[in-house]
Structures are given as C-alpha cells and as structure tokens.
Amino acid sequence: MTTQNAPASMYRYEEGLGLWEHRGKVAAVGIGHSPTERRWDGTRDTSVGAISILALQKAMEDAGVTPDQVDGLVIVPVTTTGAFWPEETPLPMDVINSFNTTNDPLDGIAKLSAEWLLQNMPELTNVKYTAYGPTCMSNALNVASQAIGDGLTHTCLVLKAWHNLPGRYYQSGVNAENEVPGTHATRSLWGAPACYGTALQFAEYCRKYGKTHDMMAPFMSNSRRNGLMFPEGYWAQHRPEELTAEDYEYARWIAKPANLFDNDIPIMMAGAYLFSTAERAKDMKQKPVYILNHAASNGKPRSLVPTLAEVESETASTGRKIYEGAGITADDLSFENMYDGFTLFHQFHLEGLGYRGIKFGEALDFYQTDISIEGPNPVSPSGGNIGSGRSRVWLHTDSIQQIQGRAGDRAVTGVKPEIAVSGGPMPLGGNYTVWSATPN
Amino acid sequence: MKKNSKTILISLDIDGTLEIGDPPGDLTMDQVRIAKGKGYIIGTCSDRPISTQRNIFKEHNIEIEFSVSKHMLPDIKKQFEADVYCHIGDRDDLDRQYAIKADYDFMWPDEAAAHEWFKK
Numbered sequence: 001m002t003t004q005n006a007p008a009s010m011y012r013y014e015e016g017l018g019l020w021e022h023r024g025k026v027a028a029v030g031i032g033h034s035p036t037e038r039r040w041d042g043t044r045d046t047s048v049g050a051i052s053i054l055a056l057q058k059a060m061e062d063a064g065v066t067p068d069q070v071d072g073l074v075i076v077p078v079t080t081t082g083a084f085w086p087e088e089t090p091l092p093m094d095v096i097n098s099f100n101t102t103n104d105p106l107d108g109i110a111k112l113s114a115e116w117l118l119q120n121m122p123e124l125t126n127v128k129y130t131a132y133g134p135t136c137m138s139n140a141l142n143v144a145s146q147a148i149g150d151g152l153t154h155t156c157l158v159l160k161a162w163h164n165l166p167g168r169y170y171q172s173g174v175n176a177e178n179e180v181p182g183t184h185a186t187r188s189l190w191g192a193p194a195c196y197g198t199a200l201q202f203a204e205y206c207r208k209y210g211k212t213h214d215m216m217a218p219f220m221s222n223s224r225r226n227g228l229m230f231p232e233g234y235w236a237q238h239r240p241e242e243l244t245a246e247d248y249e250y251a252r253w254i255a256k257p258a259n260l261f262d263n264d265i266p267i268m269m270a271g272a273y274l275f276s277t278a279e280r281a282k283d284m285k286q287k288p289v290y291i292l293n294h295a296a297s298n299g300k301p302r303s304l305v306p307t308l309a310e311v312e313s314e315t316a317s318t319g320r321k322i323y324e325g326a327g328i329t330a331d332d333l334s335f336e337n338m339y340d341g342f343t344l345f346h347q348f349h350l351e352g353l354g355y356r357g358i359k360f361g362e363a364l365d366f367y368q369t370d371i372s373i374e375g376p377n378p379v380s381p382s383g384g385n386i387g388s389g390r391s392r393v394w395l396h397t398d399s400i401q402q403i404q405g406r407a408g409d410r411a412v413t414g415v416k417p418e419i420a421v422s423g424g425p426m427p428l429g430g431n432y433t434v435w436s437a438t439p440n
Numbered sequence: 441m442k443k444n445s446k447t448i449l450i451s452l453d454i455d456g457t458l459e460i461g462d463p464p465g466d467l468t469m470d471q472v473r474i475a476k477g478k479g480y481i482i483g484t485c486s487d488r489p490i491s492t493q494r495n496i497f498k499e500h501n502i503e504i505e506f507s508v509s510k511h512m513l514p515d516i517k518k519q520f521e522a523d524v525y526c527h528i529g530d531r532d533d534l535d536r537q538y539a540i541k542a543d544y545d546f547m548w549p550d551e552a553a554a555h556e557w558f559k560k
C-alpha cells in the first residue's frame with residue numbers, strides 16, 4: 001500500500017486532553033539541510049528529489065545514525081511554493097530517468113512520495129513505517145512525534161522539501177485556467193494575492209487597537225538580522241541584504257496593508273530531522289531535544305476569510321492546548337519561533353501564546369522593545385521565513401539548535417534556551433511543537 | 441565630457457535588467473558608467489530593499505541620484521526636472537506598466553544595452 005496521510009487521531013486538536021501521554025519520551029537529535037536556491041536550474045543534483053536525499057543523509061550523519069538504523073519516514077508530499085509544472089513544458093526526462101521512478105514522472109521533480117525516496121535511498125533498508133504530514137514540516141513533526149510515542153517507529157526521519165520553478169509565483173496551476181474548479185471558485189474568484197486574508201485581519205487589528213503597519217518594522221529588521229546569521233538560509237547564502245525600517249516602509253503594497261516584504265520569498269530547499277525515542281537519543285551524536293507536547297488547530301471560519309475575532313479565539317485556544325499538553329505556562333518559554341510567512345500574523349500567534357504576558361493588541365508595542373536574541377524577550381530568533389526564505393523549517397531548526405547550543409552567532413544570550421515553541425502556519429490551522437532541554 | 445542638450449533621467453530596475461541582477465540582465469555596469477558620464481540623471485527603481493539598491497551601486501563606485509521602490513516613479517518625477525524620463529526593466533507587469541502609469545518612456549534591457557545612451 002502506498003503511503004497515506006496520517007490519520008486525524010494522531011493530532012491533538014482538542015483542549016482538555018491533559019498532559020501529552022508521551023511527554024519527554026520523544027526527542028529530536030539530527031538536523032540536515034540542503035543548500036538553498038531561488039529557483040530550480042533544471043539539473044539533476046538540484047532537483048527537489050536530490051536535495052531531499054541530501055538533507056536526509058545529513059540528518060542521519062548529524063545524529064550519528066546509520067541508514068539501517070532508521071525505521072520510520074514521515075514527509076510532506078507537497079513541494080510546491082506556488083509553482084506548478086506547466087502543462088505545455090516538456091518533462092525533463094533526462095533528470096526524471098536518472099532516478100528510480102514511480103508511476104508519476106513529476107515525483108522527485110515537483111512533488112515527492114515516500115516511495116520515491118525509498119527507491120532512491122536503498123541504504124534505508126529497515127523502514128517499516130511511512131506517513132505523510134500534509135502541507136508543512138510543522139504537521140510532519142506532529143506525526144513523527146506521535147508515531148514514535150505510539151511505538152510505530154523508534155528512529156524516524158522527517159522531511160519537508162520545496163521546489164520553485166522559473167516564472168512568476170502563483171501565476172500557474174489553477175490560477176492560469178479560464179475556469180476555476182471546486183472550492184477555488186469561491187476562494188480564489190477575485191484573483192486576490194495569497195496574503196489578502198491576513199492583510200484584512202491585520203487592517204482590522206490596526207483599527208481595533210490603534211496600531212500602524214510601520215510598527216512592524218522592528219520585527220522585520222530583527223527577523224532579517226537573525227536570518228542573516230542562519231548559514232543554512234537563502235538570504236545568508238545568496239543575498240546578505242539587511243532590511244531597514246526605511247526599506248520596509250517604502251516597499252510597494254501587495255494587498256494593502258501587506259507589502260512586498262510581508263510576503264516571504266519562494267525558494268528551493270529541503271530540511272530534515274532525525275527523531276527518536278528519548279532512550280535511544282541519549283546515545284546519539286547530538287544532545288537530544290525532548291518533545292514536551294504537540295498540538296494542532298483546525299479552526300473553521302464562518303465565512304471565506306477568518307475575522308480578527310475568529311483569529312484571536314483560535315490562537316488563544318492553540319496557546320492553551322500547547323501549554324496544557326506540555327505541562328508548562330507562558331512563563332516557562334525561553335523563546336518563541338512561531339510562523340511568520342505572512343509576517344502580519346506573527347503577532348496573532350504571539351498574543352495567543354501570551355508570550356511574556358502580552359495580551360491581544362499589545363504585540364506591536366512589544367515589537368518596539370528589545371526583541372533581539374541578546375535581550376530577555378527574543379522574538380523569532382530563527383528569523384523565520386523573512387530571515388531565510390520560504391521553508392516553514394527554520395523555526396524548528398532554530399529551536400533545536402538553540403537548545404542544543406548549536407545556533408552559532410544566532411544563539412540567544414539574554415535567556416537560557418531551555419523550553420521553546422515553534423509551529424504554524426495559519427492562525428486558524430496549524431501544528432505546534434514544544435521543545436525542551438530536559439524530558440520533564 | 442560631452443554635455444547632452446536634453447536632460448535625461450534614467451531609472452534602472454536591477455534584477456533581470458543589470459548584469460549584476462538576479463537573474464543577470466543585458467545592461468552592464470560599465471554601460472551605466474558611460475551613461476552617467478554623459479551627464480544623465482541615473483537612479484534605481486527595484487523591488488530590492490532601498491538600502492540594498494544603494495549598496496550595490498556604492499560597491500560599484502557609481503554615484504546615483506535616487507533609489508526607490510517600483511511604485512515611486514511618480515515621486516522621482518516630482519523630485520527631478522528632466523526632458524526625458526525613462527525606466528528600464530525586464531517585467532511587463534512590474535516595470536513597463538509602472539512606467540506607463542507614471543508617464544515614463546520605457547525600454548527593455550536588451551534595447552537599452554543597444555541604445556546610444558549607453559554607448560561611448
């Protein structure tokens with residue numbers, strides 16, 4: 001049977017579930033990243049399949065685990081950044097046929113299956129459990145954590161990869177069709193850019209609380225600064241450009257009040273982790289980072305675009321779920337790495353957590369204080385997607401590296417990195433992980 | 441230096457337009473220097489952060505008169521008096537249409553690279 005999406009029963013959607021039953025019994029150990037590129041150049045070694053294999057190999061090597069010790073593989077099968085293989089463009093058969101193929105020629109080129117990976121990584125001889133965590137690394141991490149806790153796998157690779165093809169972002173796929181099928185017909189009818197829903201929520205946020213878009217600037221500059229200290233990231237590798245308040249203020253609108261820099265840059269990349277049981281992790285090469293909880297949200301808006309009230313209700317619920325299952329409070333967080341792509345919802349996540357005691361409507365004022373990695377209240381030390389390009393991976397890598405003491409120049413120094421939370425993407429739909437230096 | 445009779449303002453996109461862009465374009469930095477030497481008003485108009493636009497030209501030792509975002513071409517027109525305003529870029533939606541809307545002349549990078557403004 002081919003690999004399936006993880007069942008809903010693996011996620012912790014509800015409040016009131018109590019402590020996670022596997023709290024502290026699962027650990028992240030190894031990290032593997034491919035190099036980043038802006039777009040695929042059409043060659044074999046930079047294909048999404050090739051960079052995925054590279055990231056997985058690096059994660060095993062980093063953990064000091066041999067391929068035959070791995071018995072689980074959880075991946076995100078979707079790799080698009082919004083770029084789809086154009087129907088009129090011939091398939092790159094030379095690249096496709098240089099790998100072991102599945103029955104889908106775009107497997108390893110513009111999507112990824114667990115079967116394709118296993119066929120092209122014959123060294124993974126003992127994988128008995130495979131599953132998909134749809135959409136995001138945040139989702140796949142929830143699945144891997146639960147699978148290890150449940151005993152379905154003991155040494156599990158987790159992967160998210162992204163392809164980005166030449167041409168304009170979001171101009172292909174269904175957006176290029178004359179007729180829009182299914183639910184797209186109601187959600188994409190007016191051709192609005194992807195960030196418009198968040199922009200509407202942010203506009204309402206500014207009206208309700210008397211804030212302005214310019215108040216985001218310190219968060220933006222801080223995120224890019226942190227990203228430029230992330231050697232695995234796109235901006236650090238290719239375009240070490242700072243983002244000043246002036247740069248941000250004068251950027252053109254994409255969907256006012258969301259401007260160009262409120263949107264992340266689509267890139268090619270693959271990120272992988274090696275997860276294991278806490279017991280096995282003790283003997284691996286890197287310091288284990290224990291999982292205290294995973295949580296999920298799946299809020300249903302009453303209309304096409306969630307309202308600010310719905311956003312705040314859901315993020316508050318998410319915060320409660322995160323803390324309840326981990327057995328911690330907001331005061332226990334050393335730092336936060338909630339998602340930022342789009343930047344304008346990072347503060348929704350932050351306020352839902354009640355990070356450093358902030359309440360709804362207070363995050364933009366909080367951004368005007370010291371939110372740097374050197375201060376007592378680090379915000380997004382990873383720099384997120386703003387700091388390193390679209391991956392939805394940096395937030396997790398940074399959380400692990402900070403706690404392992406491997407964050408390099410990006411290391412938080414104003415706090416001791418002991419407990420962190422990361423996750424996303426959307427305020428009404430996401431997956432979250434609580435990381436800890438100790439299992440309890 | 442041969443002084444032009446008309447005052448010409450040239451707005452340069454970067455990515456896909458200049459050789460140092462991502463992707464590289466047809467117009468070389470040496471050609472920009474030639475145009476600058478002819479006394480034209482030269483500046484950048486790109487989606488790159490404004491600070492980055494300035495830094496790129498500083499690194500290439502070319503003094504430019506302005507660096508702005510794509511939607512700010514009308515502001516440049518108010519700021520500088522010229523007989524000819526021209527934007528050079530590689531995108532229809534983000535260069536040509538912005539130029540037309542701001543009442544600028546427009547050239548594609550390959551046209552610009554072959555234009556007398558950028559030749560000795």
